[in-house]
């Protein structure tokens with residue numbers, strides 16, 4: 001039973017039909033002969049379809065290989081072009097709960113391109129502190145290259161106040177990028193009405209294929225390209241366009257947005273069933289992110305995220321998986337040591353509190369039977385995870401050898417500061433680029449020499 005739609009969701013029927021039909025054809029959309037012109041027509045039709053689904057105009061759609069590439073293009077491209085226009089602009093105001101595709105990009109710009117990251121705090125629900133953003137803008141607007149705040153958080157499902165953010169930014173003439181990978185086609189997203197300069201979306205989160213996405217980019221927004229070549233997409237993105245994936249992505253977007261009015265309330269209802277089922281089964285589990293009972297519009301319809309005191313998130317994940325329920329911790333695991341989620345830490349949780357995190361995410365194939373199955377297995381799974389957590393804790397504190405082996409990574413003071421209600425200019429408990437050799441998430445076990453991040457960033 002699949003409760004991990006935020007990681008990736010199955011292809012929708014229209015996407016599958018578009019994909020299979022296009023895969024049996026050939027033609028490079030940049031070629032001038034008949035096959036090329038046919039492929040080009042499919043791409044341009046898909047561009048129109050996607051643009052309509054996202055509230056953009058077709059010329060604002062730049063197809064990419066996915067959300068990660070769109071984020072890189074937006075953040076690096078905006079930073080470089082804004083800084084080239086005025087060298088004082090080196091600050092990037094960015095939320096402290098971003099997906100790695102934005103967070104690592106900003107850190108890379110700090111390390112290699114003279115950027116200064118200002119990590120904006122969130123409140124205990126995972127919502128951006130607008131007052132801090134305003135103060136940072138007012139302090140030195142001429143130094144701000146861009147703002148990047150995700151539309152919906154992939155771990156706790158918090159929906160950020162994008163219109164308020166863009167309204168603030170426009171007072172200072174600062175462009176805003178938003179990673180809308182989790183929000184698009186889950187909640188109403190209107191690029192034109194949002195006031196954003198750039199917005200990232202991804203195919204496989206909405207029923208399209210993996211490996212395709214788009215950056216929505218305002219017509220007057222200048223970007224420096226990240227990769228160079230044929231300049232197929234508005235001269236800012238190079239690479240032969242993947243006609244089949246683009247057609248399927250557009251079909252998925254059209255289908256998902258057309259059904260949003262029914263699917264949104266259906267998933268919200270199912271999500272509330274999950275929340276009730278978890279609370280019934282494990283009364284001390286704590287819902288993280290906005291509570292739909294009090295903040296009905298501040299949470300993604302398909303997201304329920306809990307921390308389970310005394311448990312390790314990985315234990316819960318593996319035991320649930322063995323019981324036939326697929327879920328996610330949402331946080332990274334490095335060299336076999338579970339690392340607390342930077343999102344939960346930014347929301348003010350301690351490392352201990354952040355440990356037993358589990359995300360259940362719903363999508364178009366989810367049904368009430370999924371919730372019933374979760375409720376049926378969660379009690380015994382939780383009991384075993386709690387015993388394993390206590391055993392792990394005991395072995396940590398009982399012998400010097402196990403204490404050394406099991407020691408959680410030290411938390412730099414910088415990271416703790418990220419949860420304080422002020423912006424912070426440095427934050428990092430995650431592995432550095434030099435120690436991170438595998439980010440594929442294909443396993444949870446790592447050796448000291450082979451550092452692995454699992455379950456992260458989905």
Ligand SMILES: Cc1ncc(COP(=O)(O)O)c(C=O)c1O
Pocket residue numbers: 006065066067068069071099101150152153154179181182202203204211212213457458
């Ligand atoms: C919020 C967010 N941004 C970006 C990405 C990356 O998207 P993609 O897998 O298309 O590269 C993901 C998914 O992993 C995500 O959840």
